[in-house]
Amino acid sequence: MGCRKVLTLERLQQIRKEHRPILEARVGEAGNADINEDGSIVLNGDYYKKQVRIALKNCGIINPLMIEDYIAVDGYSALANILFNKSSGEIIDDMMASNLRGRGGAGFPTGRKWNEAFKYDADQKFMICNADEGDPGAFMDRSILENDPHSVLEGMAIGGYAVGADKGFIYVRAEYPIAVKRLRTAIEQAKELGILGNNILGTGFSFDIELRLGSGAFVCGEGTALIESIEGKRGMPRTKIHRTAHKGLWQKPTIINNVETYANVPVIFQKGVDWFRSIGTEKSPGTKVFSLVGKVQNAGLVEVPMGTPLREIVYDIGGGVQDGKGFKAVQTGGPSGGCIPAHLIDTPVDFESLGKIGSIMGSGGMVVMDEDTCMVDVARFFLEFTVDESCGKCVPCREGTKRMLEILERIVSGHGEDGDIELMEDLSETISKASLCGLGQTASNPVVTTIKYFRDEYEAHINEKKCPSGSCRPLIKYFITEACIGCTRCAKSCPVDSCITGKVKERHVINQDVCIKCGTCYEVCPVKPVKAVVKG
Amino acid sequence: MANVKIIIDGQKITVPNNISILEAAKKLDIEIPALCYDPNLDVVAACRLCVVEIEGSNKLETSCSTRVRDGMVIHTKSDLVVKTRKDILQLLLDSHPNDCLTCQKAGDCYLQKYAYEYGLKFRDHSGSMRPQLLDTSSPYILKDNAKCILCGKCVRTCSQVSDRMVLSFSERGYSTKIIADFDQTLEESSCVSCNRCVTVCPVGALVDKRAMGKIRAWDGASKVIKCKSCQYGCEFEIKSKGTVNVAVVAKPPANGRPLCLKGRLTTELLYVDKPEAPYRKINGQFIETNWTKMLGIEDILERIDKINAEKEREGKE
Ligand SMILES: Cc1cc2nc3c(=O)[nH]c(=O)nc-3n(C[C@H](O)[C@H](O)[C@H](O)COP(=O)(O)O)c2cc1C
Ligand code: SF4
Ligand code: SF4
Numbered sequence: 001m002g003c004r005k006v007l008t009l010e011r012l013q014q015i016r017k018e019h020r021p022i023l024e025a026r027v028g029e030a031g032n033a034d035i036n037e038d039g040s041i042v043l044n045g046d047y048y049k050k051q052v053r054i055a056l057k058n059c060g061i062i063n064p065l066m067i068e069d070y071i072a073v074d075g076y077s078a079l080a081n082i083l084f085n086k087s088s089g090e091i092i093d094d095m096m097a098s099n100l101r102g103r104g105g106a107g108f109p110t111g112r113k114w115n116e117a118f119k120y121d122a123d124q125k126f127m128i129c130n131a132d133e134g135d136p137g138a139f140m141d142r143s144i145l146e147n148d149p150h151s152v153l154e155g156m157a158i159g160g161y162a163v164g165a166d167k168g169f170i171y172v173r174a175e176y177p178i179a180v181k182r183l184r185t186a187i188e189q190a191k192e193l194g195i196l197g198n199n200i201l202g203t204g205f206s207f208d209i210e211l212r213l214g215s216g217a218f219v220c221g222e223g224t225a226l227i228e229s230i231e232g233k234r235g236m237p238r239t240k241i242h243r244t245a246h247k248g249l250w251q252k253p254t255i256i257n258n259v260e261t262y263a264n265v266p267v268i269f270q271k272g273v274d275w276f277r278s279i280g281t282e283k284s285p286g287t288k289v290f291s292l293v294g295k296v297q298n299a300g301l302v303e304v305p306m307g308t309p310l311r312e313i314v315y316d317i318g319g320g321v322q323d324g325k326g327f328k329a330v331q332t333g334g335p336s337g338g339c340i341p342a343h344l345i346d347t348p349v350d351f352e353s354l355g356k357i358g359s360i361m362g363s364g365g366m367v368v369m370d371e372d373t374c375m376v377d378v379a380r381f382f383l384e385f386t387v388d389e390s391c392g393k394c395v396p397c398r399e400g401t402k403r404m405l406e407i408l409e410r411i412v413s414g415h416g417e418d419g420d421i422e423l424m425e426d427l428s429e430t431i432s433k434a435s436l437c438g439l440g441q442t443a444s445n446p447v448v449t450t451i452k453y454f455r456d457e458y459e460a461h462i463n464e465k466k467c468p469s470g471s472c473r474p475l476i477k478y479f480i481t482e483a484c485i486g487c488t489r490c491a492k493s494c495p496v497d498s499c500i501t502g503k504v505k506e507r508h509v510i511n512q513d514v515c516i517k518c519g520t521c522y523e524v525c526p527v528k529p530v531k532a533v534v535k536g
Numbered sequence: 537m538a539n540v541k542i543i544i545d546g547q548k549i550t551v552p553n554n555i556s557i558l559e560a561a562k563k564l565d566i567e568i569p570a571l572c573y574d575p576n577l578d579v580v581a582a583c584r585l586c587v588v589e590i591e592g593s594n595k596l597e598t599s600c601s602t603r604v605r606d607g608m609v610i611h612t613k614s615d616l617v618v619k620t621r622k623d624i625l626q627l628l629l630d631s632h633p634n635d636c637l638t639c640q641k642a643g644d645c646y647l648q649k650y651a652y653e654y655g656l657k658f659r660d661h662s663g664s665m666r667p668q669l670l671d672t673s674s675p676y677i678l679k680d681n682a683k684c685i686l687c688g689k690c691v692r693t694c695s696q697v698s699d700r701m702v703l704s705f706s707e708r709g710y711s712t713k714i715i716a717d718f719d720q721t722l723e724e725s726s727c728v729s730c731n732r733c734v735t736v737c738p739v740g741a742l743v744d745k746r747a748m749g750k751i752r753a754w755d756g757a758s759k760v761i762k763c764k765s766c767q768y769g770c771e772f773e774i775k776s777k778g779t780v781n782v783a784v785v786a787k788p789p790a791n792g793r794p795l796c797l798k799g800r801l802t803t804e805l806l807y808v809d810k811p812e813a814p815y816r817k818i819n820g821q822f823i824e825t826n827w828t829k830m831l832g833i834e835d836i837l838e839r840i841d842k843i844n845a846e847k848e849r850e851g852k853e
């Protein structure tokens with residue numbers, strides 16, 4: 001037996017009392033946050049005022065390397081309270097009543113998942129936190145892990161108590177070294193204090209958490225592939241003969257939840273189910289964190305109530321499109337999400353509404369696109385990612401997405417053919433209906449939605465060999481109009497020998513056969529207000 | 537074990553609740569096409585060809601991995617199912633070399649069989665094909681990755697024998713391929729030429745080299761015999777043309793039978809009229825050898841010779 005003092009409830013409350021003034025003083029000094037009457041501390045400034053932060057509530061406020069800071073904002077109070085006052089069954093009931101839905105993509109009700117594992121009798125059960133965040137451009141989970149790691153640990157411990165698991169794994173991307181370090185520190189501190197480990201708070205409940213580093217394959221974020229990977233096998237999704245909640249990691253009942261999902265759990269138990277359900281919508285209560293990126297003024301992490309219209313996120317919080325350009329579309333849901341056109345910008349952001357218009361919530365990626373974006377090329381870009389990341393196990397995804405990408409590559413390079421659109425529509429149906437895992441099932445979303453909302457752009461590429469947004473290089477041409485003043489700048493800057501010819505003060509000409517479409521002439525042409533070089 | 541009542545393609549049947557839709561359909565003589573399914577191997581649901589429609593669900597389900605539930609109404613040949621299967625098969629054909637004419641597997645190939653049944657043909661396209669990676673290093677097995685459809689059966693059967701586990705998947709997406717050990721040739725790898733993989737491969741990606749050019753599925757006759765080399769009694773097929781036995785090929789292993797090279801070669805020696813020279817793998821190299829050495833019976837033959845010689849001497853005295 002070690003001689004370390006056993007952590008008691010009184011000791012935990014004492015730490016909070018002692019440390020709270022220290023935290024408040026620090027916050028006051030930094031001046032970046034306000035302390036509200038109810039004791040909550042929120043970041044100040046317009047950008048944050050319009051947000052409702054649950055999962056991110058401590059980010060930027062507490063020091064993630066100090067467990068006392070977390071305790072000072074009522075951290076671990078939910079776990080302590082539960083261990084003394086609630087049964088596993090009650091936790092499950094509360095989780096089901098809260099209707100918290102998984103934030104990792106599919107939106108499956110967390111309480112129902114937990115209930116499956118709770119009811120299934122086994123000598124050993126596991127909790128897994130999915131911190132593989134592989135969507136390019138997404139950093140919601142990373143932010144939580146780096147800035148508030150204890151909230152995830154607490155959520156996992158509550159889940160462990162509810163389903164009867166005493167062991168948890170956090171599967172985190174190796175590309176997140178800071179998150180890994182901070183998680184390590186957090187786990188050490190929690191064990192040191194006694195809020196993790198054996199016989200927590202003397203209640204007889206034990207819960208331990210280990211880290212597992214992911215190898216960086218996107219598909220390893222898929223629940224069953226992640227399990228295979230923890231087991232030391234090739235990260236390929238499993239066919240779902242059994243539910244993971246019954247037979248998961250090493251064939252034992254296993255709960256996999258996303259980082260953001262876990263971060264919501266302690267708050268739900270602190271503030272109550274009714275409070276949680278008062279935020280968001282009936283079917284999707286609570287908030288969702290988005291990483292707002294692309295051609296938007298204020299890029300960053302945004303947490304808003306479910307059901308907030310896209311417009312509010314893009315314009316009120318995001319400040320609209322950069323450089324005063326026109327808004328064309330927003331892509332939600334990561335590489336396998338859909339593109340939402342301008343006329344649907346009032347769509348409320350929740351699982352059902354996004355699904356209805358062909359997109360998905362995904363893990364919360366949100367890419368804003370302006371008028372200069374070619375939607376065919378956008379589809380090609382996202383599909384290229386999924387083709388690279390397909391694990392290669394099942395035929396529709398491995399072979400089908402590859403063929404679809406080949407068609408898109410042909411179209412954007414000016415070799416599209418009549419019937420290509422229909423071929424892709426047909427193929428995408430088979431790929432989404434017959435693929436084994438979510439990757440294949442959703443891979444064609446960007447293609448399907450861009451065809452649905454921007455069919456004319458596809459047709460222009462295929463029939464007229466034109467890119468309406470002027471971004472597909474093989475399809476654009478540069479001309480010099482009569483407005484040319486013969487300044488010779490373009491000819492001097494053109495990187496290709498004898499491409500642009502013309503005498504001083506006479507109209508210049510571009511030789512289309514050798515032009516590499518670099519656009520330099522267009523950049524340097526000084527004629528105003530309309531340049532003499534035009535892109536067509 | 538409880539029983540459940542289900543309806544498949546309009547036919548009612550009562551089956552135990554622990555079997556798959558595919559197995560239940562078989563009881564009704566309804567054949568569901570499948571390339572990666574094998575009753576002796578783990579179910580992986582990778583080829584997706586066995587999809588069916590279940591009333592009340594708007595998704596397609598793979599019948600190999602979906603268990604029957606009471607009251608299920610299943611359609612194995614609906615328009616959507618057939619369209620999906622055709623697309624999957626066409627995708628496979630699009631990556632497959634058009635070589636049925638001279639392929640050793642012709643007549644016994646599942647891709648060929650299903651393409652015929654679903655009326656599909658090879659078609660010209662400008663897209664990618666699998667790279668030509670032909671492994672000719674083994675005198676027993678020809679491994680042709682370009683023909684591989686990545687069903688993974690070979691990987692699963694090889695890993696069922698714990699000291700083998702030679703084959704595995706490598707790379708991902710369209711570049712996925714089956715490799716031996718650390719992407720070595722079969723000769724360099726730890727492959728023991730048991731031919732388990734050959735017996736389960738649904739296409740011509742792994743074929744028995746000793747039958748190549750001699751006989752194909754529809755030529756001549758075949759007879760199944762049990763190997764006498766050890767108590768497992770693995771099964772082999774004696775392939776014959778007229779009165780001449782031309783080759784011995786392994787039957788798929790079942791009931792925990794391991795299959796081995798020695799058993800196959802012994803059977804070859806006993807039955808084949810003109811058996812080819814055997815090869816032994818020594819330090820990662822196949823070396824032509826003689827039958828006595830191959831079957832490890834040098835000392836036995838020596839001893840028999842000695843005994844016979846002694847007997848002869850005794851007889852003379
Ligand atoms: C290709 C693919 C990648 C995924 N990547 C992630 C990921 O990085 N993080 C995550 O939490 N869930 C990911 N998921 C979803 C998981 O499979 C699983 O649904 C989720 O972790 C469950 O947690 P939740 O219910 O809390 O959302 C991915 C799914 C697919 C199909
Ligand atoms: S859908 Fe794609 S990623 Fe998923 S199992 Fe199939 S090949 Fe692998
Ligand atoms: S012959 Fe046997 S050992 Fe060799 S790869 Fe095939 S199954 Fe494995």
Ligand code: SF4
Binds near residue numbers: 689690691733741
């Ligand atoms: S070699 Fe044959 S058995 Fe192995 S994965 Fe390829 S097609 Fe399947």
